[in-house]
Amino acid sequence: xxxxxxxxxxxxxxxxxxxxxxxxxxxxxxxxxxxxxxxxxxxxxxxxxxxxxxxxxxxxxxxxxxxxxxxxxxxxxxxxxxxxxxxxxxxxxxxxxxxxxxxxxxxxxxxxxxxxxxxxxxxxxxxxxxxxxxxxxxxxxxxxxxxxxxxxxxxxxxxxxxxxxxxxxxxxxxxxxxxxxxxxxxxxxxxxxxxxxxxxxxxxxxxxxxxxxxxxxxxxxxxxxxxx
Amino acid sequence: xxxxxxxxxxxxxxxxxxxxxxxxxxxxxxxxxxxxxxxxxxxxxxxxxxxxxxxxxxxxxxxxxxxxxxxxxxxxxxxxxxxxxxxxxxxxxxxxxxxxxxxxxxxxxxxxxxxxxxxxxxxxxxxxxxxxxxxxxxxxxxxxxxxxxxxxxxxxxxxxxxxxxxxxxxxxxxxxxxxxxxxxxxxxxxxxxxxxxxxxxxxxxxxxxxxxxxxxxxxxxxxxxxxxxxxxxxxxxxxxxxxxxxxxxxxxxxxxxxxxxxxxxxxxxxxxxxxxxxxxxxxxxxxxxxxxxxxxxxxxxxxxxxxxxxxxxxxxxxxxxxxxxxxxxxxxxxxxxxxxxxxxxxxxxxxxxxxxxxxxxxxxxxxxxxxxxxxxxxxxxxxxxxxxxxxxxxxxxxxxxxxxxxxxxxxxxxxxxxxxxxxxxxxxxxxxxxxxxxxxxxxxxxxxxxxxxxxxxxxxxxxxxxxxxxxxxxxxxxxxxxxxxxxxxxxxxxxxxxxxxxxxxxxxxxxxxxxxxxxxxxxxxxxxxxxxxxxxxxxxxxxxxxxxxxxxxxx
Numbered sequence: 001x002x003x004x005x006x007x008x009x010x011x012x013x014x015x016x017x018x019x020x021x022x023x024x025x026x027x028x029x030x031x032x033x034x035x036x037x038x039x040x041x042x043x044x045x046x047x048x049x050x051x052x053x054x055x056x057x058x059x060x061x062x063x064x065x066x067x068x069x070x071x072x073x074x075x076x077x078x079x080x081x082x083x084x085x086x087x088x089x090x091x092x093x094x095x096x097x098x099x100x101x102x103x104x105x106x107x108x109x110x111x112x113x114x115x116x117x118x119x120x121x122x123x124x125x126x127x128x129x130x131x132x133x134x135x136x137x138x139x140x141x142x143x144x145x146x147x148x149x150x151x152x153x154x155x156x157x158x159x160x161x162x163x164x165x166x167x168x169x170x171x172x173x174x175x176x177x178x179x180x181x182x183x184x185x186x187x188x189x190x191x192x193x194x195x196x197x198x199x200x201x202x203x204x205x206x207x208x209x210x211x212x213x214x215x216x217x218x219x220x221x222x223x224x225x226x227x228x
Numbered sequence: 229x230x231x232x233x234x235x236x237x238x239x240x241x242x243x244x245x246x247x248x249x250x251x252x253x254x255x256x257x258x259x260x261x262x263x264x265x266x267x268x269x270x271x272x273x274x275x276x277x278x279x280x281x282x283x284x285x286x287x288x289x290x291x292x293x294x295x296x297x298x299x300x301x302x303x304x305x306x307x308x309x310x311x312x313x314x315x316x317x318x319x320x321x322x323x324x325x326x327x328x329x330x331x332x333x334x335x336x337x338x339x340x341x342x343x344x345x346x347x348x349x350x351x352x353x354x355x356x357x358x359x360x361x362x363x364x365x366x367x368x369x370x371x372x373x374x375x376x377x378x379x380x381x382x383x384x385x386x387x388x389x390x391x392x393x394x395x396x397x398x399x400x401x402x403x404x405x406x407x408x409x410x411x412x413x414x415x416x417x418x419x420x421x422x423x424x425x426x427x428x429x430x431x432x433x434x435x436x437x438x439x440x441x442x443x444x445x446x447x448x449x450x451x452x453x454x455x456x457x458x459x460x461x462x463x464x465x466x467x468x469x470x471x472x473x474x475x476x477x478x479x480x481x482x483x484x485x486x487x488x489x490x491x492x493x494x495x496x497x498x499x500x501x502x503x504x505x506x507x508x509x510x511x512x513x514x515x516x517x518x519x520x521x522x523x524x525x526x527x528x529x530x531x532x533x534x535x536x537x538x539x540x541x542x543x544x545x546x547x548x549x550x551x552x553x554x555x556x557x558x559x560x561x562x563x564x565x566x567x568x569x570x571x572x573x574x575x576x577x578x579x580x581x582x583x584x585x586x587x588x589x590x591x592x593x594x595x596x597x598x599x600x601x602x603x604x605x606x607x608x609x610x611x612x613x614x615x616x617x618x619x620x621x622x623x624x625x626x627x628x629x630x631x632x633x634x635x636x637x638x639x640x641x642x643x644x645x646x647x648x649x650x651x652x653x654x655x656x657x658x659x660x661x662x663x664x665x666x667x668x669x670x671x672x673x674x675x676x677x678x679x680x681x682x683x684x685x686x687x688x689x690x691x692x693x694x695x696x697x698x699x700x701x702x703x704x705x706x707x708x709x710x711x712x713x714x715x716x717x718x719x720x721x722x723x724x725x726x727x728x729x730x731x732x733x734x735x736x737x738x739x740x741x742x743x744x745x746x747x748x749x750x751x752x753x754x755x756x757x758x759x760x761x762x763x764x765x766x767x768x769x770x771x772x773x774x775x776x777x778x779x780x781x782x783x
């Protein structure tokens with residue numbers, strides 16, 4: 001069994017998880033760590049999965065309130081598949097109840113890029129989401145991530161819908177991105193504004209080419225015995 | 229030929245050349261076997277065709293009756309273990325034990341450990357090992373093990389692992405056996421969870437017994453034993469130091485040629501794969517892959533000296549990646565191990581694991597078909613594997629590409645691991661069977677992923693036809709409105725891109741495109757043909773043919 005380190009400095013919860021991945025005694029620490037992640041705007045998938053695992057082993061100790069927080073945090077981790085990873089560990093009968101049904105719907109909208117429906121649904125469920133600071137910003141950056149993979153030039157209206165910001169606030173938002181993320185504005189063909197996003201490998205796929213050319217060394221090495 | 233021989237890249241053989249002994253592989257017969265009669269299999273008991281097959285006289289307790297062949301078997305096995313003669317141990321373990329089981333104990337148990345103990349000096353560790361084999365055989369009998377047997381087997385594993393963890397085992401055991409221990413340990417855990425979950429058919433006696441044994445096959449116990457084997461063996465450090473060349477582990481297949489023992493080290497190594505498996509059975513794919521991280525599955529390692537281990541590793545690795553939507557990693561893993569099985573199948577036909585291998589082989593084709601339907605990366609597939617897919621899965625893949633959910637369901641159900649619910653039931657509530665719960669949850673979540681991707685394959689097929697197409701036009705082709713199409717295009721991008729552990733974006737996309745306002749631009753997806761690959765393969769094949777021809781002697 002892994003022992004605790006010799007020196008008596010207090011160890012972090014992440015270290016605790018690493019040393020005792022299968023120890024039910026750390027459950028209370030993990031629960032308060034979820035609260036800490038919410039308050040401090042930090043995130044640890046490993047610690048949260050470890051907690052869900054302990055709940056899975058001892059369903060009697062399961063705390064719906066904590067699981068809700070974990071799932072909201074996992075939504076904020078998109079585009080990483082953390083939400084699914086958590087759901088794989090949560091008993092199905094629980095998933096059939098609120099607030100988990102709502103959270104699953106929200107995740108579904110995000111996974112399928114239905115941002116408008118997402119924001120509508122989110123508005124109806126502020127009580128679950130607003131308890132976790134930074135939620136809106138996290139979802140906005142996920143939306144921007146997906147848009148940047150897809151668009152070189154993005155109609156302003158699509159952006160507005162995706163991040164749920166309109167009018168003057170949107171002008172301000174775009175202005176900020178112009179300063180920090182290399183965005184620019186153009187006039188679109190239909191007359192509206194389009195946002196020009198910086199190029200990357202995914203919205204400019206040509207730049208990925210050529211990588212696959214050439215023969216790997218291992219293959220050439222196989223020829224050596226033949227040649228000698 | 230022992231099937232250990234094929235678990236390696238050919239190139240590795242030369243590295244092993246300097247060894248004085250070739251333990252654990254079927255190569256040449258060793259000359260310095262010691263002062264025994266040449267070979268266990270040549271013993272008179274065998275030559276005379278199983279005299280002992282006559283059943284014991286009535287009145288004998290079958291469990292305590294020890295036929296002569298079994299007596300000889302344990303005496304020799306015990307001797308070889310004491311002498312650290314891995315080659316002979318391996319022969320007896322893989323060969324004789326199977327042979328005897330088939331011929332004498334097809335429907336009955338082996339003699340009890342109490343009955344044979346007197347022939348092996350009542351050696352504590354040997355008796356634990358014998359019992360481990362005894363239970364493994366018992367689990368494979370037509371009648372399922374009783375609850376008492378399950379409990380005893382758990383106790384036996386605990387005792388065995390305790391002894392090993394305390395460093396009291398100075399042996400060299402074949403990798404095959406050590407792998408089987410870890411494999412069986414987890415199998416019995418899984419089997420216990422399934423058994424416990426079928427509450428409806430339990431008798432009152434079984435139920436009252438079950439209430440008492442919450443320690444038995446407890447999930448914490450199982451995970452902590454595996455973790456303890458990993459920690460105590462220092463295997464992770466060993467694998468790390470091996471990279472600097474300061475220690476050898478992989479180069480000797482984990483064996484110790486300096487009078488030491490391989491048992492703890494190799495058990496620790498296999499426990500890494502064990503953790504991957506247990507986590508996958510629990511639906512915790514992220515932790516499973518994390519546990520496997522110390523083993524580099526792209527390089528030869530001890531895991532591919534035992535085919536069962538290699539297949540298990542790749543199956544769970546591939547499955548976990550599939551559930552994480554990392555289809556390209558899953559496809560690569562399945563492709564490589566399926567090709568490997570294809571090439572070496574003939575050597576495993578007589579192995580006791582042959583049927584298991586074939587079953588996993590089929591399941592991995594199912595999973596590969598699923599992955600390729602969701603992420604058509606045909607260029608990653610090797611020719612032989614591709615031929616088999618085309619032959620057996622063409623219809624199924626077509627249906628999946630048309631988002632036929634029932635087809636996904638069928639293949640997933642056939643190919644998924646036997647998921648388990650690790651917690652004991654609440655006996656005070658009405659008794660129901662919950663053995664399917666875990667599977668149903670994983671299936672449901674997988675199918676909802678499939679549903680989220682249902683428009684993607686038609687997007688793919690349209691985009692392949694164009695270099696540019698307007699949103700309006702594509703939407704009308706696909707018979708959906710523009711906003712829906714824009715969402716589907718974003719979904720395509722999201723689903724085909726995964727975030728790597730270092731935060732970078734990895735593309736799994738087969739068709740690449742970008743949108744410029746209202747116009748979709750498709751990147752030239754015409755494959756650059758990889759001639760180098762093709763030529764090298766044919767040069768090598770040609771060379772093989774020449775070598776074969778040169779060996780032909782015309783009479």
